Amino acid sequence: MNSTVNSDKKTETSLQITESVKEESQLSPEIKNHEYLYRGVVLNNWDLINNRISSAAFKDTGGASVDRDGGREESECIKNLLQVKDFKAICKIKAEIVRSYGAIILYKPIKSNIFHSEIHDSTERIQMRGSKPDKLRRSSLLVYINKD
Amino acid sequence: MATKKRYNQSTSSTEIIPYIIFGISMSFGSSSTSLPVLEKKIYPVELRDPKYYGSKAGFTQVSNQNKYSLDRLQQNKSIITSLGELGNNWNGYGGEPISSDLIENIKNILSEFEIQPQIFPTGRGSIQLDFFKSDDNLLEIEISSDGVFAFKKVGDREEEFDLQLSEIIPIANEFNG
Numbered sequence: 548m549n550s551t552v553n554s555d556k557k558t559e560t561s562l563q564i565t566e567s568v569k570e571e572s573q574l575s576p577e578i579k580n581h582e583y584l585y586r587g588v589v590l591n592n593w594d595l596i597n598n599r600i601s602s603a604a605f606k607d608t609g610g611a612s613v614d615r616d617g618g619r620e621e622s623e624c625i626k627n628l629l630q631v632k633d634f635k636a637i638c639k640i641k642a643e644i645v646r647s648y649g650a651i652i653l654y655k656p657i658k659s660n661i662f663h664s665e666i667h668d669s670t671e672r673i674q675m676r677g678s679k680p681d682k683l684r685r686s687s688l689l690v691y692i693n694k695d
Numbered sequence: 696m697a698t699k700k701r702y703n704q705s706t707s708s709t710e711i712i713p714y715i716i717f718g719i720s721m722s723f724g725s726s727s728t729s730l731p732v733l734e735k736k737i738y739p740v741e742l743r744d745p746k747y748y749g750s751k752a753g754f755t756q757v758s759n760q761n762k763y764s765l766d767r768l769q770q771n772k773s774i775i776t777s778l779g780e781l782g783n784n785w786n787g788y789g790g791e792p793i794s795s796d797l798i799e800n801i802k803n804i805l806s807e808f809e810i811q812p813q814i815f816p817t818g819r820g821s822i823q824l825d826f827f828k829s830d831d832n833l834l835e836i837e838i839s840s841d842g843v844f845a846f847k848k849v850g851d852r853e854e855e856f857d858l859q860l861s862e863i864i865p866i867a868n869e870f871n872g
Contacts, residue, residue, distance in 0.1 A: 589786045591778075591816055594827065602835060603815035603823040604786075612788040632787035674819060676837065677846045677855035685830055 574617045578652050578664060580643035584613035585624045586687070587634035600638060600687060602680035610667040610674060611683070615642075615654065617662050625691050627662070638687035648682045650675065767811040774814050775802050781816060791820035797840060798822075800860065807864045810871040812836075824863075826870055834870045836863055 578584075592604035605611040616624055616639075625637055642652055650666050657663045666683070668675040675683075761767065778793045785792070793816050801822055805811070812824035821839035835846045836858075843863060847854045847870065858866065 587787055591781070592786065594813060594815075594825070596813065597827055599827075601813070601815040601823065601825055603817045603825075603837075606821070606823070606837070607786075607788050607818035608791060608820075609789075634787065676844055678848070678853050681833075681835065681846060681848065 574615075574654070574656075574661065576654055578615050578642050578654055580641070580646065582642045583616045583621075583624075583639040584642060584645065584652065584664060584666070585616065585628060585637060585639045585690070586611065586613045587628045587632060588636040588638060589632070590635040593635045600636065600684050600689075602684040605666070605675060605680040605683050608674070610653075610665040611680075613640075613652075613664050613666060614660065614662040615652075615664045619662075621690060624662075627660075629691075631660075633693070634691070635693050636689055637691035638689050640683060640687045644686050645683065648679055650679055650683075761811070762809050764811060768806055771805055771811050771814055772802060775805070775822070778814070778816050778822065785816070786818050788818055790816070790818040793820055793822060794840060797838065801838060804860075804864060807868075808871075809868045812867065824867070826867060834867065836867065838863070 586604065588600050588604045592601050593599075594601050614624060614628060619627075621639075624639075628634060628637055645652055645666055650668060651670060653665045653667060655663055655665050665673075666675065667673045668679060775798055779795055779798050781790065781792055783792060784790055797820075801814075801824075810826065812826050815823045815825060817823055817837065819839070821837050824836045824838070826834040831848060831850055833848050837844045837846075838860070843858050843860055845854075845856055845858055845866065
């Protein structure tokens, strides 16, 4: 019971943070169809045999976390992601394509990243599975790969 | 009179070599286009860690040679054991660690696959087994503590279904058969 209450409080707090960061970010709360969404991919999710991303890369607990471009140059989007982690690869996908698969995109800025967004399976379900992660994988464009 | 070159017993090895090289380069070409248009230069990725990726042949390419390969089984056992070392936020997006029970469950069935899968962790603490022949011919099986879920694509036909742990082997072997 207590853990439920704590969990609710935590959710409430994180929602308040999201809303306040949204206001500070001055980015449009709506992600336009022409915006690109960037995702870093670690070596564990990179298929070394076929030189491709595994769809496993798009299976997070809270949907798939991505960074919206928010009007930035691509080089800046890549640079920001590489500051977070030494990714094996970085890919991007257009918001319009994600929506065409029936997935939804939510702008969820956090204090450390005002571009943070999430791709959810649908309005009813957060986590993606089945064909959607595979479609995202095959529609993604590689914009960076670490050859080391 | 023009003569058509054909492979036969009298064809020398030096005549065949250029065709082999051409075939190999075509093969690499097709594998590197499995993702759509690449907007920046993509460097060929080499199989870097011989401990895990000792063979240059694909894990999931279907050929009799790859059936019940002991080398690939051992490589996969090493890979799946290494997943136990993933800590919190291993993927930079809050990735969850993989439970030791899940790792043991999969390790126990690995030897029953005719063709060894490629093994990937997911950010939600599950493990995905990929049997990838091409973008239009693949089987993905995601195993978590909540259950097992599969996605299969063969040509234009897509299937998604829940299954039991005991059904993984027959479904995978049928796909690769």
